[in-house]
Amino acid sequence: MTRPASRHPTELELEILKILWREGPMPVRGVRQALAPSRKLAYTSVMTVMGIMAQKGYLRRSKHGTHFVYQPAITKQSTVRGIVRDVVDRVFDGSAAAAALHLVETADLDERELRAIRRILEQKGEDKP
């Protein structure tokens, strides 16, 4: 009857997760600083969001002296996979092939990138002859 919670981290939540994946466990202050170049938020705003993320199970936190240190409770791999699968389902009716095609057709890829993708395709082809 009402609005369901997002199945994946929201935009700001993903920003915060990326910071913690990249730079390791950190207190709110550190996350706020890392966020600052692209997004100037009040300290309490960042704290609120990170508190919600801990509730949702995205983060774990432990007391260090006077303040909390936060760390990711979910992996980058599983998170990215979840988000991508969701888009593939919603936009490409579940066809990962259609999504991949769209990307290589639309994107402006250079030679090095094209080779990397071909290499993976070869491996995939060998897996199941």
Added chain:
Amino acid sequence: MTRPASRHPTELELEILKILWREGPMPVRGVRQALAPSRKLAYTSVMTVMGIMAQKGYLRRSKHGTHFVYQPAITKQSTVRGIVRDVVDRVFDGSAAAAALHLVETADLDERELRAIRRILEQKGEDKP
């Protein structure tokens, strides 16, 4: 200071757009029927959403006798491109190549799909030797 509107059609809005892209202009009743197998909504709920979509510029509507007929005002191409670009930016830091790699690595593609992607890659390679 507050939550900004989504830059792309929301989940339900995308469902509705996909129906109209696939089946052509339609009144609310038709959209509701097409939606029904996966999502049972009150007539007024569908109407509310489609009214909002018209306000947002996603749909156009014209009076046919007593009721309105709705049609997409944005193309499938541009919509899909926008959604995909957004995910590529947010999740893969703007690298379409990383996104494509992720897809072919993660997805379970069959021989036919692999060939289709290789073919596109060949064409891409030829474009810029």
Added chain:
DNA sequence: TCGTTCCTACTAATTTGTTAGTAGGATACA
């Protein structure tokens, strides 16, 4: 013509997501 049906417009309830303020405890330094 009168009731039933169907459609629209308007209103509303409720949760999520985003941003921030206030109160109060702990800490550190002069």
Added chain:
DNA sequence: TGTATCCTACTAACAAATTAGTAGGAACGA
């Protein structure tokens, strides 16, 4: 020891998103 600083917890505000109800008009059939 007192005062300024820093951190947390709690509260709040508000738009967006989702779902639906009510009122009222048009139309159609008996």
